[in-house]
Amino acid sequence: MAAKAGDNPDSLMTLATVFCLRNLRKTMCNQGFRNKLCLRSDIFLPSEICDKLVNTYMELVHTDSNFEPEESFFQMFSDPRSTRLTRVQLREDFVHDRDLEAIRKQDLIELHLTYCNSLSSRSLKTLTSFKETLVSLCLFGCTHIFYRKGGAPLACNEDTEDEEEESPASRQALETDFNFQGFNRLRLLNLGGLPDEVDAETLLKPLKSLTSLDLSNVQLLGTTFLTQWKDRLASLVLYNVDLSEELINTVVEINNLRHLDISRESRRSSKFKMTRKILTAIVQRLVNLVSLDISGHIMLDNCTVPHFEEAMGRPSTEPCKSSIYPFQELKRPLQFLGLYDTTLCNVTHIPAYKVTGSKNEDQVLNAIEAYTEFRPELAHRAINQLFDIARIQHCSQLLRALQLVIAALKCHKYDKSIQVTGSAALFYLTNTEYRSDQSVRLRREVIQVVLNGMEQYQEVTVQRNCCLTLCNFSIPEELEFQYSRVNQLLLKILEPARQDESIQRIAVHLCNALVCQVDNHHKEAVGKMGFVKTMLNLIQKKLLDRMCDQVMEFSWSALWNITDETPDNCQMFLNCRGMSLFLECLQEFPDKQELHRNMLGLLGNVAEVKALRPQLLTPQFITVFSNLLDSKADGIEVSYNACGVLSHIMFDGPEVWSMEEPKRDAVMDKMWDAIQSWDVSSRRNINYRSFEPILRLLPQGISPVSQHWATWALFNLVSVYPGKYCPLLIKEGGICLLEKVLELDSSHAETKDMASKVMEQCENFKEDPMETNPGQEVNYGQRG
Numbered sequence: 001m002a003a004k005a006g007d008n009p010d011s012l013m014t015l016a017t018v019f020c021l022r023n024l025r026k027t028m029c030n031q032g033f034r035n036k037l038c039l040r041s042d043i044f045l046p047s048e049i050c051d052k053l054v055n056t057y058m059e060l061v062h063t064d065s066n067f068e069p070e071e072s073f074f075q076m077f078s079d080p081r082s083t084r085l086t087r088v089q090l091r092e093d094f095v096h097d098r099d100l101e102a103i104r105k106q107d108l109i110e111l112h113l114t115y116c117n118s119l120s121s122r123s124l125k126t127l128t129s130f131k132e133t134l135v136s137l138c139l140f141g142c143t144h145i146f147y148r149k150g151g152a153p154l155a156c157n158e159d160t161e162d163e164e165e166e167s168p169a170s171r172q173a174l175e176t177d178f179n180f181q182g183f184n185r186l187r188l189l190n191l192g193g194l195p196d197e198v199d200a201e202t203l204l205k206p207l208k209s210l211t212s213l214d215l216s217n218v219q220l221l222g223t224t225f226l227t228q229w230k231d232r233l234a235s236l237v238l239y240n241v242d243l244s245e246e247l248i249n250t251v252v253e254i255n256n257l258r259h260l261d262i263s264r265e266s267r268r269s270s271k272f273k274m275t276r277k278i279l280t281a282i283v284q285r286l287v288n289l290v291s292l293d294i295s296g297h298i299m300l301d302n303c304t305v306p307h308f309e310e311a312m313g314r315p316s317t318e319p320c321k322s323s324i325y326p327f328q329e330l331k332r333p334l335q336f337l338g339l340y341d342t343t344l345c346n347v348t349h350i351p352a353y354k355v356t357g358s359k360n361e362d363q364v365l366n367a368i369e370a371y372t373e374f375r376p377e378l379a380h381r382a383i384n385q386l387f388d389i390a391r392i393q394h395c396s397q398l399l400r401a402l403q404l405v406i407a408a409l410k411c412h413k414y415d416k417s418i419q420v421t422g423s424a425a426l427f428y429l430t431n432t433e434y435r436s437d438q439s440v441r442l443r444r445e446v447i448q449v450v451l452n453g454m455e456q457y458q459e460v461t462v463q464r465n466c467c468l469t470l471c472n473f474s475i476p477e478e479l480e481f482q483y484s485r486v487n488q489l490l491l492k493i494l495e496p497a498r499q500d501e502s503i504q505r506i507a508v509h510l511c512n513a514l515v516c517q518v519d520n521h522h523k524e525a526v527g528k529m530g531f532v533k534t535m536l537n538l539i540q541k542k543l544l545d546r547m548c549d550q551v552m553e554f555s556w557s558a559l560w561n562i563t564d565e566t567p568d569n570c571q572m573f574l575n576c577r578g579m580s581l582f583l584e585c586l587q588e589f590p591d592k593q594e595l596h597r598n599m600l601g602l603l604g605n606v607a608e609v610k611a612l613r614p615q616l617l618t619p620q621f622i623t624v625f626s627n628l629l630d631s632k633a634d635g636i637e638v639s640y641n642a643c644g645v646l647s648h649i650m651f652d653g654p655e656v657w658s659m660e661e662p663k664r665d666a667v668m669d670k671m672w673d674a675i676q677s678w679d680v681s682s683r684r685n686i687n688y689r690s691f692e693p694i695l696r697l698l699p700q701g702i703s704p705v706s707q708h709w710a711t712w713a714l715f716n717l718v719s720v721y722p723g724k725y726c727p728l729l730i731k732e733g734g735i736c737l738l739e740k741v742l743e744l745d746s747s748h749a750e751t752k753d754m755a756s757k758v759m760e761q762c763e764n765f766k767e768d769p770m771e772t773n774p775g776q777e778v779n780y781g782q783r784g
Contacts, residue, residue, distance in 0.1 A: 104126050
């Protein structure tokens with residue numbers, strides 16, 4: 001059987017790394033001074049393992065809410081005699097000055113810091129510790145690293161590592177003493193987002209050997225300084241840098257460039273117009289170019305070949321057929337061409353193997369891939385276009401699309417726009433149309449990022465998108481690996497007194513589905529989270545609004561499911577005014593059949609708990625249950641469930657019946673009449689997982705009517721659904737108990753007759769297990 005998309009297993013290295021990180025004190029660390037991590041003295045780790053540990057640690061911190069960060073994690077790597085770090089990638093505000101200081105003795109070759117806004121100029125001092133070994137450095141979005149904390153002098157000593165981290169707002173004094181003097185091995189540098197107050201030219205002047213430079217969103221006072229690398233620079237990124245004729249003239253002098261990015265976020269923010277002359281100069285002068293990005297620019301019409309003059313035939317990457325005049329002079333097709341948010345992406349013949357744009361699915365996916373890491377504002381727009389493709393058309397590159405959206409959601413967990421568009425795209429990419437092509441592993445990744453979004457954002461659109469996406473999964477099976485977490489998040493959504501109606505409806509539906517068909521320990525755990533109280537609060541609010549809608553019905557259905565064979569949850573229901581709400585709902589909504597069925601199903605579960613039955617044995621409740629025996633709502637379901645409640649109460653014997661009215665015999669007579677009025681071939685809106693509570697009513701003479709109700713229930717189920725219920729009855733020892741019914745003198749003749757028919761039905765099923773009357777149950781509740 002062929003593997004499904006995205007089903008490649010994790011490597012043993014990855015599995016072992018994650019295990020060690022989740023169990024640091026049990027695997028490689030001791031508890032050191034002040035409860036800090038301390039690497040065991042007998043452990044020596046090479047760079048391959050150390051790099052993997054640090055980079056995987058950062059990924060877990062950002063993407064796994066169950067992972068507990070270690071404040072002193074980086075202390076593990078303070079001694080280069082036992083650990084070797086060479087390539088480290090750190091993101092977001094989790095990284096502090098003390099973390100970099102902890103690893104300052106390591107000979108780092110690559111250090112990538114992205115959006116690390118908790119870093120101050122203390123970390124600039126730390127950077128100088130790596131100057132003799134560092135080849136690649138990224139400070140993208142680390143704007144506060146060029147400021148001292150509260151104007152304090154630049155310092156780095158052992159006493160500072162436990163200082164309380166100050167807020168970015170306190171970083172006011174610009175650090176003027178730092179430059180890259182001595183960073184002689186540095187080849188790749190990313191200074192994207194460098195503050196305007198920092199002079200890029202002065203900062204970069206000591207670097208003689210750069211081959212790659214990223215100055216995204218940097219304000220350049222002059223441009224000629226770029227020519228100091230004109231014979232060395234292979235990659236230059238000037239995203240969102242204001243272009244001018246002077247800058248273009250400088251750029252085309254850097255004749256060894258292989259990658260040039262002069263793109264912008266949007267045409268609306270651009271005053272510069274990309275002309276045919278400029279593009280021609282770039283192509284003619286930069287002869288080694290394999291990658292070019294001119295996204296977001298206004299293109300003059302004279303750049304493109306008129307439609308009627310375009311080469312005939314299928315779209316071609318051959319430069320000679322190019323629909324863009326300047327690119328006809330290319331010696332070979334470009335590997336990459338960024339045309340996002342330009343008119344050029346719509347032409348027929350584009351001489352590049354990978355193009356970003358919005359014309360088709362391929363261009364959109366290329367844009368998400370190219371811009372996710374450093375340009376979330378563009379990735380957001382591209383994901384929005386992917387959403388439209390998946391919603392209106394058909395996504396032909398499903399695996400790639402899903403993986404790119406998942407990567408974007410992981411990378412930008414704290415970016416609301418990415419979370420909104422990404423969660424919306426996931427809803428369409430995981431629906432029934434695409435489901436058969438997706439592996440278990442891939443669908444689990446989707447669930448993880450959806451839950452991350454729900455956790456991070458209490459905002460209506462994100463919450464709705466995430467809840468709707470979860471509805472595309474088989475519940476509870478596919479969510480069981482995150483069972484506790486998803487329930488906690490849904491209950492949190494339902495907490496506010498006035499939640500968005502659509503979100504409330506979806507969340508209650510999910511809650512109901514999650515407690516249906518799961519083991520009792522799951523139900524008990526969810527009950528302790530406050531599930532029962534939350535559902536009753538929702539019911540209370542709906543009663544105040546005098547509204548019986550899906551939220552009301554789903555809430556009672558969820559309570560029916562969560563109390564099934566779970567006495568603790570039944571007790572919680574009674575403790576939280578559950579019976580009062582039951583009576584109020586009956587009175588307020590006398591004609592709501594589905595509501596009555598759900599409520600009576602729940603009370604059947606409560607009645608099965610012997611210790612709780614005395615709380616149901618009041619004149620008020622017995623009268624209500626007795627009256628409901630006459631109900632014709634939802635076929636026989638309400639009458640059947642009311643009779644079930646009374647059957648368990650009657651089973652406790654006449655000595656517990658302390659009330660004058662209604663009389664026990666009168667109620668039993670009504671029960672007999674009700675049972676005899678039911679059609680034994682009725683299809684059922686119920687789903688039994690176990691017959692145990694019914695079977696305990698069989699071999700007894702205390703309450704013959706309870707015995708008869710139980711026997712009728714079994715006959716109905718094994719005759720209408722033999723394939724499901726005959727094996728269950730046999731497995732649970734029901735045949736032996738039915739034989740005892742036949743032996744008891746107290747058993748009524750019609751009860752014995754029905755017991756014989758149940759046994760005969762099971763015997764016939766054993767001889768011929770082919771189901772001749774397959775009925776389809778509606779799975780509203782687990783049991784009645």
